[in-house]
Amino acid sequence: MPEPRKPRKDAARNRAAVFAAADALFADCRSPEEVTMADIAAAAGVGKGTLFRAFGDRTGLIRALFEARLEPLGNAIEEGPPPLGPATPPPQRVPALLDALLCFKLDNRHLAQALEGTGADSPYRTEHYERWHTLLRDLLRRVPAPADSDFTAHALLAATRADLVAYLADEKGARREELRGQLAKFTAAVLGGTM
Amino acid sequence: MPEPRKPRKDAARNRAAVFAAADALFADCRSPEEVTMADIAAAAGVGKGTLFRAFGDRTGLIRALFEARLEPLGNAIEEGPPPLGPATPPPQRVPALLDALLCFKLDNRHLAQALEGTGADSPYRTEHYERWHTLLRDLLRRVPAPADSDFTAHALLAATRADLVAYLADEKGARREELRGQLAKFTAAVLGGTM
DNA sequence: TACGATACGGACCAGCGGTCCGCTTTTTCC
DNA sequence: GGAAAAAGCGGACCGCTGGTCCGTATCGTA
Numbered sequence: 001m002p003e004p005r006k007p008r009k010d011a012a013r014n015r016a017a018v019f020a021a022a023d024a025l026f027a028d029c030r031s032p033e034e035v036t037m038a039d040i041a042a043a044a045g046v047g048k049g050t051l052f053r054a055f056g057d058r059t060g061l062i063r064a065l066f067e068a069r070l071e072p073l074g075n076a077i078e079e080g081p082p083p084l085g086p087a088t089p090p091p092q093r094v095p096a097l098l099d100a101l102l103c104f105k106l107d108n109r110h111l112a113q114a115l116e117g118t119g120a121d122s123p124y125r126t127e128h129y130e131r132w133h134t135l136l137r138d139l140l141r142r143v144p145a146p147a148d149s150d151f152t153a154h155a156l157l158a159a160t161r162a163d164l165v166a167y168l169a170d171e172k173g174a175r176r177e178e179l180r181g182q183l184a185k186f187t188a189a190v191l192g193g194t195m
Numbered sequence: 196m197p198e199p200r201k202p203r204k205d206a207a208r209n210r211a212a213v214f215a216a217a218d219a220l221f222a223d224c225r226s227p228e229e230v231t232m233a234d235i236a237a238a239a240g241v242g243k244g245t246l247f248r249a250f251g252d253r254t255g256l257i258r259a260l261f262e263a264r265l266e267p268l269g270n271a272i273e274e275g276p277p278p279l280g281p282a283t284p285p286p287q288r289v290p291a292l293l294d295a296l297l298c299f300k301l302d303n304r305h306l307a308q309a310l311e312g313t314g315a316d317s318p319y320r321t322e323h324y325e326r327w328h329t330l331l332r333d334l335l336r337r338v339p340a341p342a343d344s345d346f347t348a349h350a351l352l353a354a355t356r357a358d359l360v361a362y363l364a365d366e367k368g369a370r371r372e373e374l375r376g377q378l379a380k381f382t383a384a385v386l387g388g389t390m
Numbered sequence: 391t392a393c394g395a396t397a398c399g400g401a402c403c404a405g406c407g408g409t410c411c412g413c414t415t416t417t418t419c420c
Numbered sequence: 421g422g423a424a425a426a427a428g429c430g431g432a433c434c435g436c437t438g439g440t441c442c443g444t445a446t447c448g449t450a
Contacts, residue, residue, distance in 0.1 A: 008416060008427060033314050037407065047430025052408060054428095117314050119228050124362040146384045151377035154363070158353035167319040168349070182346035189341045189385050203396065203447060232438065242399025247439060249397095 015054060017044040019065055023111065032114035037061075059118045066108075066115045067128065073104055077135070090139040095187045097136065098156060102183050105165045106176060112162035132157060145191055152190060159183060210249060212239040214260055218306065227309035232256075254313045261303075261310045262323065268299055272330070285334040290382045292331065293351060297378050300360045301371060307357035327352060340386060347385060354378060 007015075021044035025035045037058055041048045055061035073084075082088040083096035105112045116123040123129060133153050140149040160183070168174040202210075216239035220230045232253055236243045250256035268279075277283040278291035300307045311318040318324060328348050335344040355378070363369040 010415070011428065014429085031314070036405085038405095041430090048407090049409080049411095049430050050428075058407065113317075117312070119226070119312050119314060122308075122358040122362055124358060125366065147380040148377045151363075151374075152381055152384075154359060155350075155354040155381050158356055158359055159350040161353055161356070163317040163319060164349060164353055167317055168346075171320065179346075182343045185342040186347055186350050186385070189347075190381070205446070206397065209398085231436085233436095236399085243439085244399050244441080245397075253438065 014046050014050060018046065018051065019068060022061065022065055026110040026114055032110060032117060062114050062118065066111055069108055069111065073100060090142045094139050094191060095184055098160060098183060098187055099180055102160050102180060105160055105162050106169060109162055109166040113166055116162045143191060156187065156190065159186065209241050209245055213241065213246065214263060217256065217260055221305040221309055227305060227312060257309050257313065261306055264303055264306065268295060285337040289334050289386060290379055293355060293378060293382055294375055297355050297360065297375060300355055300357050301364060304357055304361040308361055311357045338386060351382065351385065354381065
C-alpha cells in the first residue's frame with residue numbers, strides 16, 4: 001500500500017465545501033435530476049473542472065457523498081455495541097439492521113434517491129450494496145428461515161429502496177414510526193412466521 | 196365520454212412501427228439510456244417530431260409501450276381463468292400474481308428497466324403501479340397475514356423490481372425457474388409463515 | 391377532384407455532462 | 421526566504437440529448 005500522499009489544503013477544503021453544497025441542494029430540490037453539476041459547483045464556490053477532477057463524474061460525486069454520510073452507520077455495524085454491532089445474535093440483528101437502514105434512507109432520502117437513480121449503472125452493481133447484501137445474507141443463514149437466504153436478503157433490502165421510502169413518506173404521508181413498525185412486522189413475518 | 200375520433204391510417208401504422216422499433220432497440224442495448232429518441236425515430240422510419248407529437252415525451256413513449264405489452268396480462272387478471280383470474284381465492288391468487296409479474300419482468304426486463312428508470316418521476320407515481328398495489332393489498336386483507344397489508348403489498352412488489360430482476364438474471368446468472376421458486380418461497384413465508 | 395383537416399419530419403434550440411489547458415496556489419528543497 | 425516544481429483551479433468550450441416548430445405532404449370527405 002503506497003501511502004497516497006496527503007491532499008493539499010485547498011483541495012480538502014473544496015471537497016468539504018462541495019459535500020455541504022451538494023447535500024443542501026439535493027435536500028431542497030424535489031427531483032435529484034434538477035440539481036446540475038454547474039449548480040453544485042456554483043453553490044460550493046468552485047469551478048466545474050474541480051468537481052470532475054475530484055470525483056470523476058456525477059455518479060462518483062453522489063457515491064462519495066453517500067458513502068461519507070453512511071460512514072457512521074457502517075462503523076456502528078462493524079464494531080459498535082448491540083443491537084447493531086457484531087455481538088448481537090442474528091434474530092435480533094437482522095431487524096435492527098433493516099430498521100437502521102430505513103431510518104438512514106428516511107433521513108437522507110434525497111441523496112439516496114440520487115444515488116439509486118443514477119440510471120446507467122443499476123444500484124445493485126455498487127460495492128456498497130454488495131456489502132449490505134452479504135452481511136444480511138450471512139446473518140439469515142444463521143437463522144432457520146423458510147426461504148432462500150440470498151434472495152430473501154435482496155427482497156428485504158428492496159423493501160427499503162429509497163424511492164419507495166420517499167414515496168411512502170412524502171406522497172402517502174406515512175409517519176416515521178409508522179413505517180418503522182410496518183417494516184419490523186414485515187421482517188418478523190419473513191423471519192419467523194409466528195412473530 | 197366524447198368518442199375521441201379514430202386516428203388516421205398512417206398515424207396508426209407509424210405508432211405500431213415505433214413500438215416495434217423501440218422494443219427491438221431496448222432489447223438490444225445494455226442500458227436503456229443509450230437508446231435515444233433519434234435512434235427510435237430512425238429505426239421506425241419516422242421523424243423525431245412524430246414521436247413527440249404522438250407520445251408527448253420520452254417517458255410517455257416508454258409508458259405507452261409498456262402498457263401495450265402488459266395488456267394481455269392485465270386482461271388475464273381482470274377476467275381470465277384461475278389462477279390469475281378473479282375467481283381464485285386470495286391465498287392462491289397472490290403467489291400467482293407475483294409469479295406472473297416476475298415472469299413478465301424477466302421477459303421484458305429492458306423495457307421495464309427503461310420505465311422504472313425514467314428518473315424524474317418515481318415508478319410509484321404511475322397509475323399502473325397503483326393498480327397493482329391496490330389489487331395486491333385488497334387480496335392480502337382477505338388472507339390473515341401477520342403484517343400490515345398495505346406495506347406488505349409494497350414490499351412484495353419491490354421484490355420484483357425490474358433492476359433487481361435484471362441484476363439477478365444477467366449479472367448473477369440466476370435461472371428463470373430458480374428465481375420463480377425463490378420468489379414463491381419468499382411469498383409463502385410472508386403469507387403463511389408455516390408455508 | 392378539390393379542399394380542409396391532420397399528421398409528418400428534419401432543421402433548430404437550450405441545457406446538460408464532461409474535457410481542456412493557461413493560470414494560480416501550495417509545497418518542497420536549497 | 422525565495423525560486424522551481426508540483427498540484428490544483430476554473431470557466432470557456434464541445435458533443436449530444438430531449439424537446440420545439442412550422443412549411444409541407446398526406447389523408448378523409450364530398
